[in-house]
Amino acid sequence: MTTDFTAAMVAARRAGRRAPLPASIPDDRAAAYAAQIATFDALGLGVAGFKVGSNGRTGEPGAAPLAAGTIHRDRSRITVSETHPMWLEAELAFVMARDLPARSAPYAAAEVLAAVEGVAAAIEIVDPRFADWPGIPPMAAFADFQANGATVVSAVGRGAGDLKVEDLTVDFRMGDLVKTVPGTKYPGEDAIRLLVWLANNLGLWGPSMTARGLKAGDVIISGSWTSVDKAVAGTTATNTIAGVGSVAVEIVQG
Numbered sequence: 001m002t003t004d005f006t007a008a009m010v011a012a013r014r015a016g017r018r019a020p021l022p023a024s025i026p027d028d029r030a031a032a033y034a035a036q037i038a039t040f041d042a043l044g045l046g047v048a049g050f051k052v053g054s055n056g057r058t059g060e061p062g063a064a065p066l067a068a069g070t071i072h073r074d075r076s077r078i079t080v081s082e083t084h085p086m087w088l089e090a091e092l093a094f095v096m097a098r099d100l101p102a103r104s105a106p107y108a109a110a111e112v113l114a115a116v117e118g119v120a121a122a123i124e125i126v127d128p129r130f131a132d133w134p135g136i137p138p139m140a141a142f143a144d145f146q147a148n149g150a151t152v153v154s155a156v157g158r159g160a161g162d163l164k165v166e167d168l169t170v171d172f173r174m175g176d177l178v179k180t181v182p183g184t185k186y187p188g189e190d191a192i193r194l195l196v197w198l199a200n201n202l203g204l205w206g207p208s209m210t211a212r213g214l215k216a217g218d219v220i221i222s223g224s225w226t227s228v229d230k231a232v233a234g235t236t237a238t239n240t241i242a243g244v245g246s247v248a249v250e251i252v253q254g
Contacts, residue, residue, distance in 0.1 A: 006038045012129040021130045025140040032143035036064055037205040051148055052194045053223030061197045064145040071219050076152040079254035086231045087126035089224035090172035090239040093153050094119055094195050100214040106200045118156035121245040122221050125150040153219055154245030165191050168241055170225040175235035181225045191222040
């Protein structure tokens, strides 16, 4: 059943167009993770990072790999149209400084943080493969790389070892839209927990991802602070996190 779903994702990505949702979709998270990695393998995509998020400190995290070639630094431009809208999310990103190879014993937080270069401001570009998004079943959206299309990341602005998200504030702007979100309102509550969970759960995608581990240069975005906002043509969206960095996406009409 997942094979038909994967084939639809592969075809949509190759064509650069959104596809109708197939009748057969993954029925649980295990099948959704399998569909993610099967799509990556079918397209020959490399991995350049991950997105990970959860609802609070006790929610089960969920994740998806970020494809090589979809992570951009500091500033990017996207083209939107009535038939191909996109959405944006303001996020905090971790950037790895060195490899963190797989091992049988779980990593402690201090070990994971020791391999991190620091944190940066990020904007996730939400560009789903299915035409009816977001009105599709949750597992279909989950399997579709959680709708990730690309990610724009600032330079690393500070270390991660003493990070407390409650001390940060995300300032997201796009045209007349302004969202200022203090760290006490960050839905994930504990970004370091999510990073450590990811380092210890790469086996969810199977043995090849376990063998890969986390790599130097990987970007890990840790969940939206602002929910999703439809990209507005003719504006520039910015995410500024004081003491961390600022990043921008220029939005043009297609």
